[in-house]
Amino acid sequence: AQSVSQHNHHVILSEAASLELGCNYSYGGTVNLFWYVQYPGQHLQLLLKYFSGDPLVKGIKGFEAEFIKSKFSFNLRKPSVQWSDTAEYFCAVKWKTSYDKVIFGPGTSLSVIP
Amino acid sequence: EAGVTQSPTHLIKTRGQQATLRCSPISGHTSVYWYQQALGLGLQFLLWYDEGEERNRGNFPPRFSGRQFPNYSSELNVNALELEDSALYLCASSFFGTSGGETQYFGPGTRLLVL
Numbered sequence: 001a002q003s004v005s006q007h008n009h010h011v012i013l014s015e016a017a018s019l020e021l022g023c024n025y026s027y028g029g030t031v032n033l034f035w036y037v038q039y040p041g042q043h044l045q046l047l048l049k050y051f052s053g054d055p056l057v058k059g060i061k062g063f064e065a066e067f068i069k070s071k072f073s074f075n076l077r078k079p080s081v082q083w084s085d086t087a088e089y090f091c092a093v094k095w096k097t098s099y100d101k102v103i104f105g106p107g108t109s110l111s112v113i114p
Numbered sequence: 115e116a117g118v119t120q121s122p123t124h125l126i127k128t129r130g131q132q133a134t135l136r137c138s139p140i141s142g143h144t145s146v147y148w149y150q151q152a153l154g155l156g157l158q159f160l161l162w163y164d165e166g167e168e169r170n171r172g173n174f175p176p177r178f179s180g181r182q183f184p185n186y187s188s189e190l191n192v193n194a195l196e197l198e199d200s201a202l203y204l205c206a207s208s209f210f211g212t213s214g215g216e217t218q219y220f221g222p223g224t225r226l227l228v229l
Contacts, residue, residue, distance in 0.1 A: 032215040044204065044220035051215035090157065094216065101147070101170055102218060104157040 002026050004093050006105040013081050014113050021076040021108050023091030033074040034092040034102070035065055044090070050074065061085070083114045116140065118207050118221035126227045127195050135190040135224045139207030145169075146188040147208065147218060148180060152201040160203075163188055195228045202226075 007022030025031065033050040048059025055067040065076045074091060091105040119138045127133050139146050148160040159172035163182035171178075177193040186207075192199055202225050206218040 034217070036220070043222040044206075046217065046219065049215065049217060092218075101159045101162055101172070103159070104149075106156040 002093070002095060002103050004091055004103050004105040006089075006091055006108050008108050009106070010109045010111070012111045012113065015083055016080050017112075019076070019078040019081045019085070019110070021089055021091075021110070023074045023076065023105055025072050025074070025093045025103075028069070028072060030096040032094040032096065032102075033065070033067060034094075035059065035063070035074070035076050036090045036092060036104075038088040038090065038107075040087065047076070047089075081110075081112050083112045086110060086112045118205055118219055120203075120205050120221040120224050122224060123222065124225045124227070126229065128229050129195055129197060131195050131228075133192045133195060133199075133226055135192075135203050135205075135226070137188045137190070137205030137207075137221060139186050139188070139205075140209075140219055143207035143209045143219075144186055145208045145216075146182055146186065147206040148188070148190050149204040149206070150174075150201045151204055151223070152198075157204065161190065192226070197228050200226060200228045 003026040005024050035047040036044045037047050038044050047063050048057050050057045050067045058064045063078050067074050089108045092102050094102045121136045145164040147162050149157045151157050161180050162170045166182050180190040182188045202223045204223045205221045208216050208218040210216050
């Protein structure tokens with residue numbers, strides 16, 4: 001069955017630290033990949049997406065992600081986090097082999113300490 | 115451009131009652147997805163509507179149902195409410211862009227509390 005996993009349930013960082021959140025999906029095929037963010041009290045917002053082409057994609061607010069097909073991974077990175085990055089981060093995958101739903105990972109809660 | 119809207123923002127019901135949640139997609143989007151976000155369980159896919167038809171449903175019992183109207187807005191109905199139905203219900207609308215992929219945009223959600 002299709003599944004998406006995120007490596008960390010909760011991450012705590014100090015401001016200016018670098019961030020990497022892991023995301024893996026269950027098996028190959030052509031995929032669309034997404035990272036969404038949910039700030040406290042706000043709704044889910046799209047951070048970035050990958051459909052095809054350059055595997056390194058840049059999103060909003062200084063975030064980027066790298067698609068590594070051989071590892072079925074789409075890790076999210078930011079070189080220097082800010083207190084305002086405190087949020088829940090969700091990785092999501094849509095397999096294009098079937099006209100089907102997007103599957104979300106369980107989420108990673110990021111707390112940034114000033 | 116207006117985003118995805120959902121109503122009501124909060125809903126309190128008692129066990130056994132029915133709940134109706136509503137969603138209006140972004141203008142031009144024909145697909146609507148419903149998700150349940152229960153505490154600690156992430157987003158669980160509920161239903162997908164496109165062009166007025168149900169295209170897929172997640173692993174939820176039949177008492178979760180819905181429909182999509184000709185203007186692409188959608189309704190989620192939950193019958194015979196149970197305590198564990200308490201959750202945030204998210205609606206997303208989507209479109210297929212010129213890059214060949216589909217992007218979902220989310221509404222603020224309806225928080226359902228079943229007492």
